[in-house]
Amino acid sequence: MTAPIKLYRNPLSGHCHRVELFLSILGQPVEFIDLDMGNGAHLKPDYLALHPFGQVPAIDDNGTAVWDSTAILVYLARKYDKSGRWMPEEKAVEIQQWLSIASHLLANGPAAARLVTVFGANVDHERAKTIAHRLFEGLDKELAGRAFLTGDEATIADIAFYAYTAHAPEGEVSLEPYANIRAWLKRVEALDGFVPMPKTAVGLAA
Known part of the structure; x- marks a missing residue:
């Protein structure tokens, strides 16, 4: 075994x-x-x-x-993933684009803002929150009319974006203005095998 x-x-x-x-x-x-x-x-x-x-x-x-x-x-x-569902070849470029954004705007925005409140990191909190809202404004528009980041099916792009988006309020980044993002989070949470990340009662989640 x-x-x-x-x-x-x-x-x-x-x-x-x-x-x-x-x-x-x-x-x-x-x-x-x-x-x-x-x-x-x-x-x-x-x-x-x-x-x-x-x-x-x-x-x-x-x-x-x-x-x-x-x-x-x-x-x-x-x-x-023998089915190829989570990283289909025809969506490889789109997925890579989202993974790049996850390593840049997501990391420097909501993830960095949360580092301040959860871990006490020495990070410019206001700058991180500004980046987060810039990201979420674009993400909310992209999710208008589509179920997941690259279309009707979830891919590893959605997996990469979920945690720091769902837990953005812990870093004092509100998701209230972003209805499409909030609906997308629910769809990710409905996936078979979904497991949550522990919540931290800080920021807007306190």
Whole structure:
């Protein structure tokens, strides 16, 4: 029997939740390894051998190490999604566009704003909130008339965007102005295998 995929994570990280969510949707067995980052577990030599930059998440798939959350999503889709639903070839460019935005505007906007309130990060909170609203204004328009980011079916693009969008109020970024985003979040949450990320009672979610 194949051993479960080891997922090294912080349970409150949206980057880690992307991977947890997709593994659950795919029905892949997983072993969670929660790193005590406050005590520098992510900087120990054994973890740096998996992820040279000492960040989370990383996975160990029976000897194959993969790091960076969007790269892990691509890896899992290519290896374990035999249907091709989650990363269809005809939508590869669209999906890559959204993954790039997830690594840029999503990371520097709602994710960064949440870093301030949840983790006490030394980040320009007002700038992060401004970026978040710029992103959500565009995202809300893109979701008008479509169920998911690239069309009628969910892909790894939706998985990459879910956590930091759903938890944006924790970073003091309201989702009230964005009806299409709020409807899309409900559709993601209705997917078979959906698992939530723990909520933190801070910001607008307090």
